[in-house]
Amino acid sequence: MTNYLMNTWYQAGFADEIAVGDKLARTICEIPLLFYRRSDGCLTALVDRCPHRFAPLSAGKVDGDTIFCGYHGLGFGADGKCNHNPHGPIVSALAVRSFPVAERHTIIWVWLGDPEKADAALIPDLSYIDETPPQARTCGYMPTAANYQLLSDNILDLSHADYLHPDTLGGINTTAKSNSRLEGDTVVVDWLAENCDPPQAFRATIHGANRADIWTQVVWQAPALMTLGVAAVPAKQPRKWEDEGYTLHNMVPETRALLPWQRAS
Amino acid sequence: MTNYLMNTWYQAGFADEIAVGDKLARTICEIPLLFYRRSDGCLTALVDRCPHRFAPLSAGKVDGDTIFCGYHGLGFGADGKCNHNPHGPIVSALAVRSFPVAERHTIIWVWLGDPEKADAALIPDLSYIDETPPQARTCGYMPTAANYQLLSDNILDLSHADYLHPDTLGGINTTAKSNSRLEGDTVVVDWLAENCDPPQAFRATIHGANRADIWTQVVWQAPALMTLGVAAVPAKQPRKWEDEGYTLHNMVPETRALLPWQRAS
Amino acid sequence: MTNYLMNTWYQAGFADEIAVGDKLARTICEIPLLFYRRSDGCLTALVDRCPHRFAPLSAGKVDGDTIFCGYHGLGFGADGKCNHNPHGPIVSALAVRSFPVAERHTIIWVWLGDPEKADAALIPDLSYIDETPPQARTCGYMPTAANYQLLSDNILDLSHADYLHPDTLGGINTTAKSNSRLEGDTVVVDWLAENCDPPQAFRATIHGANRADIWTQVVWQAPALMTLGVAAVPAKQPRKWEDEGYTLHNMVPETRALLPWQRAS
Numbered sequence: 001m002t003n004y005l006m007n008t009w010y011q012a013g014f015a016d017e018i019a020v021g022d023k024l025a026r027t028i029c030e031i032p033l034l035f036y037r038r039s040d041g042c043l044t045a046l047v048d049r050c051p052h053r054f055a056p057l058s059a060g061k062v063d064g065d066t067i068f069c070g071y072h073g074l075g076f077g078a079d080g081k082c083n084h085n086p087h088g089p090i091v092s093a094l095a096v097r098s099f100p101v102a103e104r105h106t107i108i109w110v111w112l113g114d115p116e117k118a119d120a121a122l123i124p125d126l127s128y129i130d131e132t133p134p135q136a137r138t139c140g141y142m143p144t145a146a147n148y149q150l151l152s153d154n155i156l157d158l159s160h161a162d163y164l165h166p167d168t169l170g171g172i173n174t175t176a177k178s179n180s181r182l183e184g185d186t187v188v189v190d191w192l193a194e195n196c197d198p199p200q201a202f203r204a205t206i207h208g209a210n211r212a213d214i215w216t217q218v219v220w221q222a223p224a225l226m227t228l229g230v231a232a233v234p235a236k237q238p239r240k241w242e243d244e245g246y247t248l249h250n251m252v253p254e255t256r257a258l259l260p261w262q263r264a265s
Numbered sequence: 266m267t268n269y270l271m272n273t274w275y276q277a278g279f280a281d282e283i284a285v286g287d288k289l290a291r292t293i294c295e296i297p298l299l300f301y302r303r304s305d306g307c308l309t310a311l312v313d314r315c316p317h318r319f320a321p322l323s324a325g326k327v328d329g330d331t332i333f334c335g336y337h338g339l340g341f342g343a344d345g346k347c348n349h350n351p352h353g354p355i356v357s358a359l360a361v362r363s364f365p366v367a368e369r370h371t372i373i374w375v376w377l378g379d380p381e382k383a384d385a386a387l388i389p390d391l392s393y394i395d396e397t398p399p400q401a402r403t404c405g406y407m408p409t410a411a412n413y414q415l416l417s418d419n420i421l422d423l424s425h426a427d428y429l430h431p432d433t434l435g436g437i438n439t440t441a442k443s444n445s446r447l448e449g450d451t452v453v454v455d456w457l458a459e460n461c462d463p464p465q466a467f468r469a470t471i472h473g474a475n476r477a478d479i480w481t482q483v484v485w486q487a488p489a490l491m492t493l494g495v496a497a498v499p500a501k502q503p504r505k506w507e508d509e510g511y512t513l514h515n516m517v518p519e520t521r522a523l524l525p526w527q528r529a530s
Numbered sequence: 531m532t533n534y535l536m537n538t539w540y541q542a543g544f545a546d547e548i549a550v551g552d553k554l555a556r557t558i559c560e561i562p563l564l565f566y567r568r569s570d571g572c573l574t575a576l577v578d579r580c581p582h583r584f585a586p587l588s589a590g591k592v593d594g595d596t597i598f599c600g601y602h603g604l605g606f607g608a609d610g611k612c613n614h615n616p617h618g619p620i621v622s623a624l625a626v627r628s629f630p631v632a633e634r635h636t637i638i639w640v641w642l643g644d645p646e647k648a649d650a651a652l653i654p655d656l657s658y659i660d661e662t663p664p665q666a667r668t669c670g671y672m673p674t675a676a677n678y679q680l681l682s683d684n685i686l687d688l689s690h691a692d693y694l695h696p697d698t699l700g701g702i703n704t705t706a707k708s709n710s711r712l713e714g715d716t717v718v719v720d721w722l723a724e725n726c727d728p729p730q731a732f733r734a735t736i737h738g739a740n741r742a743d744i745w746t747q748v749v750w751q752a753p754a755l756m757t758l759g760v761a762a763v764p765a766k767q768p769r770k771w772e773d774e775g776y777t778l779h780n781m782v783p784e785t786r787a788l789l790p791w792q793r794a795s
Contacts, residue, residue, distance in 0.1 A: 053418060053422075054524075068428075069428070070428055070429060071425055071428060071429065072422065072424055072425050072428055073424075073427065073428045073439065086424070086427075086439045087424060087439065153583060157583075157602065159602055159603075159616070159617060160601055160602050162603065162616075163598075163599070163600055163601060163602055163603045164600060174603065174616045174617065259584075318683060318687075319789075333693075334693070335693055335694060336690055336693060337687065337689055337690050337693055338689075338692065338693045338704065351689070351692075351704045352689060352704065
């Protein structure tokens, strides 16, 4: 197994993807996972593999607070222990690992490491999501056949926009005032392009002004949660909070993927 | 190479697939094999790789009792020894391994292990096939991208039908009287569901009766030959031989495939 | 990495594929390579991976004598050293390996081994290409999902035509007078089929004659450059130079591919 950061909260999905009685299969850090929502509205996260004959539990059925395997009908509760065996006694080996799971900021979080260390206070503060009216938010998935760390690599240096996206977003960051700093466990990088020729993507925002002050910011938290802030205003005008937009890029490793320097030659 | 059982008979095909002068390529236990039928009606089984420049012999031509390689024309007889070399002398290295092969119960069998131990008496007794009129038999292949042992795993426990096939075959075996036993080298499992509500698939057989006695049986022989017997009769009626139907599931490993517990995490 | 012959010239393409300012990406011996033509008309060959964040340089832009990475804009000159860094100082680690490259006989050649040993005099003499008028030449690529050595194996023994191509080229070489010899580092094999029934492919050449004298020759140079000569004349007529045709088969290994005897079993 690759070296994944285990004592951390990973995003498994969005809270509204699982209604009561629904289930969701995910693979995170090469671990197959089953999520389902119990009748009390809380989520359960289990290893997605029946300990009997190894079928994926996610191919089974949720009934009440139990997931029933679709192969031979064994049932497992929120603690991962078998609570129903149609074929014989319930022995202690009939159990799957259960993981701490939480819901916050519209996101489902799962803790794959030492359960003793699973502290909901360690969930990153993304309260800007909650403060945004639902009709002003959008979310989705971007499955990517590459090592997840390459995406942090990409976003942490927004000067790439000048070279990869010259006709839309680029042209301002290589020459902008830039500042990088460590704030606790967080990496923060700011760019401020003052009195610049606004790239195409910002022109609607500044209502036809010819020159703009454009602020961009990346906040990185381990292993790969990034918040990208941006605000464009006509040059020399003050930046107000309603000018700011935030995008969360929350990279989650599913399976192993090599980094470029791990390849041959 | 995976640990395959070698001193055993594997099914390579059906006898009627190869007429005199025909050939057939198969891979069993990762060994590429060529089968062809000689002019005396008997079969030859050879490693399917010319010892000269390693082309598959199965891409060549059968002429009389010889397979001629399609690359440079070398010929090999039933013993695997070269009997024709258009380019020079026939040296002893010009030979491929030959395997014991037999035909019984409409099936072609090949022995990949120690040829000294290849005893046709070890071919499983499937005389129920011969006793069945041809028009009452059917056969075919089911290529499966999974470890062949998982199929034994599946069939040995027919209670899975209650969960995987609830609308057709299921509903009777989890609660049936069941008996498992070892008979010599054979594993036998019986189920008897008495006075049961007949599953959909059995209703035509019992001519509209509301309750049925349904007997099912699995006989397993190493490495993965299984005979599945079934008989459904109206409840409390005696079971006669003509009520019984038999299905042979003869799993043959072609190439390696991992079992679920051999995967990561 | 497989054992490739490194101190040798490999063909990377055809000279007319890269005009001034153009670029070409190739993988040879598992090494990703970028070729581009500078303003002085000469070619540069570099490892196709930016040392900054490992993007392929071939996805960037050539401007003058510099290749600019398309990810963050770093520029590299013909010696592989960074000559432009929009983000900070140019440190010595900002460099990629540069390879000796040459153009001769319409072909681009690259030397991947010890640069001290890169001697243009070691480029095989293919002056028959230059002596042929352009309108009488043709060239192209044949991407092949197999170990490149198997192609030498194929061409070195033209008797295969009798078995693989019996209706077009075959029927004469197994029985022809044949001679194999080592001339310095070159392997030469000749076949002369005298007074033979001409195979289909030669009939137009001999203008309807019923019998022909057909000469074929293979010249092999390490690692896998082969020149195939052929001349067909009506039987007993002298062979003149204008009867001869030559085909270069220049096999270049891109990535590793197993040979048949390196596979399982």
